[in-house]
Amino acid sequence: MNLTRLIRPYFTRIDSRMVSAAADTESSQRRLLHDLTTFAAKTEWGREHGYADIRSYADYVARVPLNEYEDLRPRVMRMVNGEKDILWPGEVKRFAQSSGTSGGKSKYIPLTDRSLQRCHYAGSTDVVAHYLSLYPDSRILNGKAFILGGSYANEVNPRPGVYVGDLSASLIDKINPLANLVRVPSKEIALMADWEKKLPRLVEATLRADVTNLSGVPSWFMTVIRRVMEAAGASELHQVWPNLEVFFHGGISFEPYRSQYDSLIDPSRMRYLETYNASEGFFALQDSPDSRAMLLLMDVDTFYEFIPLSELSNQHPKAVPAWEVELGRVYALVISSSNGLWRYMLGDTVRIESRSPLRITIAGRTKSFINAFGEEVMVHNTDAALARACRDTNAEVAEYTAAPVYAADGSKGRHQWVIAFNQPPADIEQFADLLDLYLTQENSDYQAKRAGNIFLDRLTIDVVSRETFERWLASTGKLGGQRKIPRLSNDRTLVTALLQPHP
Numbered sequence: 001m002n003l004t005r006l007i008r009p010y011f012t013r014i015d016s017r018m019v020s021a022a023a024d025t026e027s028s029q030r031r032l033l034h035d036l037t038t039f040a041a042k043t044e045w046g047r048e049h050g051y052a053d054i055r056s057y058a059d060y061v062a063r064v065p066l067n068e069y070e071d072l073r074p075r076v077m078r079m080v081n082g083e084k085d086i087l088w089p090g091e092v093k094r095f096a097q098s099s100g101t102s103g104g105k106s107k108y109i110p111l112t113d114r115s116l117q118r119c120h121y122a123g124s125t126d127v128v129a130h131y132l133s134l135y136p137d138s139r140i141l142n143g144k145a146f147i148l149g150g151s152y153a154n155e156v157n158p159r160p161g162v163y164v165g166d167l168s169a170s171l172i173d174k175i176n177p178l179a180n181l182v183r184v185p186s187k188e189i190a191l192m193a194d195w196e197k198k199l200p201r202l203v204e205a206t207l208r209a210d211v212t213n214l215s216g217v218p219s220w221f222m223t224v225i226r227r228v229m230e231a232a233g234a235s236e237l238h239q240v241w242p243n244l245e246v247f248f249h250g251g252i253s254f255e256p257y258r259s260q261y262d263s264l265i266d267p268s269r270m271r272y273l274e275t276y277n278a279s280e281g282f283f284a285l286q287d288s289p290d291s292r293a294m295l296l297l298m299d300v301d302t303f304y305e306f307i308p309l310s311e312l313s314n315q316h317p318k319a320v321p322a323w324e325v326e327l328g329r330v331y332a333l334v335i336s337s338s339n340g341l342w343r344y345m346l347g348d349t350v351r352i353e354s355r356s357p358l359r360i361t362i363a364g365r366t367k368s369f370i371n372a373f374g375e376e377v378m379v380h381n382t383d384a385a386l387a388r389a390c391r392d393t394n395a396e397v398a399e400y401t402a403a404p405v406y407a408a409d410g411s412k413g414r415h416q417w418v419i420a421f422n423q424p425p426a427d428i429e430q431f432a433d434l435l436d437l438y439l440t441q442e443n444s445d446y447q448a449k450r451a452g453n454i455f456l457d458r459l460t461i462d463v464v465s466r467e468t469f470e471r472w473l474a475s476t477g478k479l480g481g482q483r484k485i486p487r488l489s490n491d492r493t494l495v496t497a498l499l500q501p502h503p
Contacts, residue, residue: 003182004132004141011129018126021298022357026323028298033060036303036336043085045075045342057321066307066317066334066343069107076108079340082159087340088112094174096167096279097153109279111170115339118301120171123282126297127248127275130287135245135271140212143243145183147172148202148216148224151193167279184209203227211241217251217484219399222260222422229264237265250275252484253362253383260396260422276362280346281337284360293353293361296322301338306331309349312366319343325352330363349378368488372404373413373456375446377439379487385438393431396423399469399485402459403495414457418498420466432461468498 021028037060041051049063065071075086076095084091087110094111111120132138150166163170172190180187185205192198202224214221225237232240244265249272261270276284276294281302284294296304304322309330311317319334333346347367350360364379371377382402390397398420405416417435425431436458440447449455469485472494486494 002139002142004139007141008132011125011132014125015129015133018129018297018299019357022295025298025356025358026321029303029322030057032298032301033057033303033336036301036338039338040088040340043087043089043340045087045340049342061319064336064343066319066345067341068345072341072344073107076110076340079110080108080162080164082162087342088114088338092340093162094170095162095164096170097165098279107279108164109167109341110339111167112339115281115301115337116170116174118338119281120167120277121175123275123277123285123297123300124171126282126299127273127285130285131246131248131273134287134289138245139243140245141182143182143210143212144206145213145215146185146206146209146211147183147190148214148221149190151191151198184211199224199227203231207231207240209241210243212243212245214244214247214249216249218247218249218254218257218261219252219484221247221249222257222398225264238269244270246271246273248273248275250277252487253379255383255387257397258387259390263396276360278346278348280335280339280341280344283333283335287359291353291359293359296358296360298358303336305334305336305343306350306352307334307345322358325355325358327352327355332366351380364488365486368486370402370404370415370488370490372406372490373449375443375449375456377415377443377446377488381439381442381446382487385435385442388438389425389431389434392434393425393427394423395421395425395431398422398466401485401487401489401494401498403489403492405460405492412453412455412457415459416492416495417459417461418464418495419461420464420469422466424463428461428463432459435459435461462499464498468502471502472498 037046037051037054040046054060054063072087079086079092080095082091092110092112095108096111098107098109147168149168149172152163152165152169163173169191172187185202189198189201189205192201207228228240229237234240238244247270254272254274271289273289274286274292274294275282282297282300283302284296286292287295305319306322306325307317307319309332312332325331328351330349330351333348333350335344335346336342347365349363349366351363353359353361362380369376369378386397386400389395400417400419402415402417405414436450439459440450473485
């Protein structure tokens, strides 16, 4: 029986609604803002900020300040401890432990029943629906979805019945039982916390499954894929999963890993679609295979605002709504959602690729960049330069991070990269030369500072093992799932920790 053909009409209706909502950004967003503020009017937050009197976007901006997580943390922790009607109506019993790459300290993102259904699950459904629209010949529902996720955490000790951990743990735990018919591994294996024990169980559970699609973070999935192929004695992944056709990926840029996947999976038989799925919500999906731009979803219970980067240094930065953004400009993303995060500065920066419908690409993090010497290097610059250097040298990168080395004793400053390779280049100094060259081509400010070696020296590279990065993640309680290494930093805390001798 062709299950995909049987269920396709259901997904066709979902895709039509998604496309219709995206086609009218202003109307969709204004209606949603009214719905969210009306629903939350009787919460503690809603009463304090006059939600009952909000009639327009201007009213909302006048009553509600922009917030970082630390502004909301005290109320969120009260919710963790069982208080009701604080940021969202009722009691919240699930919280996503975010990686906290902006501030180091873990964040606990409320996962209300409404946000799970109308945002996270709705976004995931939108992805499948749009994929089936793009590829009428798809048979992904005839086999299994291999969803790679994390586990619940031990960092906090919530009251009984409350769950704190990786977003994917709650998504798997609360998933519609019917979905378990078309996904692997089992819930028991998926929620295992010990990755040394979990990895062989993942291999065992999926080795003989009819996997048609993958969902997860590229860096973590690469490790699992290699282990599966090793166990099967396969040289190409389709020898293990002959009906595999698509990887829905997110969390980090795919570009540094593309050549690695192409070396293991026949590119002519494989498709890749990017998603923007964070602990705070499922926001966007790549709606065309010919462009990396992602369609910002207007039907996932999220109201979007955008802060121009020039405003971020102001004490009271000004944001604009989704219908007032400018094409080609980079903004810091702000959300208000049914998870109870109001005018919340997410920490991500996005570039506007089209306005109608609204499409974006992820530019980086508001606090994950290097601007120690006026170079303003963003993650999308380093990802692109690294991918080019890898293509030229047949190298494969597993993980990386970079930080500035400040001028001392008459020397000039530079960038110091710490890289773990799956396949190292033959000549690391040649690789560093290429990486530095391509970074100047990707970022004009870096090029200006590097010109003539006057202000900045060429970057340097320290090579470490992948286990070095994994040990650091484990030390922070962030190994596995959607957790990721901060790519860039203006201070040397992470680089110093990684380069310390391991006992």
